[in-house]
Amino acid sequence: MVASTSDIVATLRAAGCVFAEDEARLLTDAAGDADQLADMVARRAAGLPLEHVLGWASFCGLRIAVDPGVFVPRRRTELLAWQALKLAEPGAVVVDLCCGSGAVAAAVAATVPDAELYAADVDPAAVRCARRNVPSGHVYEGDLYAPLPAALRGRVDVLIANAPYVPTRAIDLMPPEARLHEPRVALDGGADGLDVLRRVIDGAREWLAPGGHLLVETSEAQAPVLLGAAGFAGLRPRLARDTGLTATIVIARAPQTTRTPS
Template identity: 55%
Template structure:
């Protein structure tokens, strides 16, 4: 086969040498390497070509047709860790819109873990990445067993937040290879955040926390959604990785209003 580095560079891969080395290490022989290079040159994300993505020092399984975790989501994972560590006993932790389960997979804890997503393909990856978690297929809270109502201590969500009309501007590896349901957040990108916020009080314990990944430009809208649902909200940003997470705390019992 012709030089993989040259082919990757010609296809627009900025880190062609590094990518070629990873593909070569993943291939059993020259024929398999050719298949992998062809897939990458065609625009498939490097992570799904390799079959894994590195997230907080761990390799998580990813396959074609799933949303590939970004480094910015490490902030959401670190904040979830912090909130879980602050709890006594065996807290109940849920990752909504979990995709391949990066947040839950990052937890070194004996917490009761749950992951939920609308994608069977992504949920299959999450089952592999977080074998200790109970996996639930469905749309947001509809996926969760009713016994979790009022029992969740920490609820983390990286729900889609790309405004619909901005999807066309995304890199081809995202817009052409990741499911639209994992990207499209509605007209202003906050539709899913509003739905998650609206139901949170019924699922969290008093003092429970909701953590929602968003963008700095949308944080105000996400905060407004959580406050409208009766949560006390704030925001945390990690500029080094581009992470932005809105934090909402339930300070009243479900159903109460100020």
């Protein structure tokens, strides 16, 4: 028997899905038949992220493939993408670190003509996903800058990083969808949440072209620390915010002159 829309909505609402009506519509549209729909509803009601059930997430008007176990791109990260798109001119060299599913890199590929696009992530599952989402780019597996081609040093116009920034102690307070179904390496930023972002900032000068920009997502509370770190690293930082998305971005520009070797 085919479940009615009202039955699906009731099942999802009972499972705690806030936007049950919208989710019911998406699941119904995605299902190939009644059996598949029943299975998808059951998996969602059991707590699997909607994007993992559907197999995709909406991001900057694109459908981004998201495999089970891969970090789901957040709506607030669209601010990171929009700011990067403002700075990336045609033909720009763009690097997306901690790329996850490749959502930001995909937005760049879809918008910036002739972009020379590179991405990297330490999670093999994320790398496989990103390679599907960004077939025109080069996606590497490894820790931050380590897997990037050495020839990129001093050539990167826009360097993007949506690195983990949740403090370790706060992981257990996250919604079960994230805590149980996304890789911890994509969430845990260390004691104060900034371990990985500090490393991103520390290494940025070596990779940025003169006048190039580093963009990192963070929280409002953490932003002052990163502004200071960027200034200490010889970059000129500023903030971008979107209250509707509850998003905060640190944007740091490299000097116009090439760094003098020590």
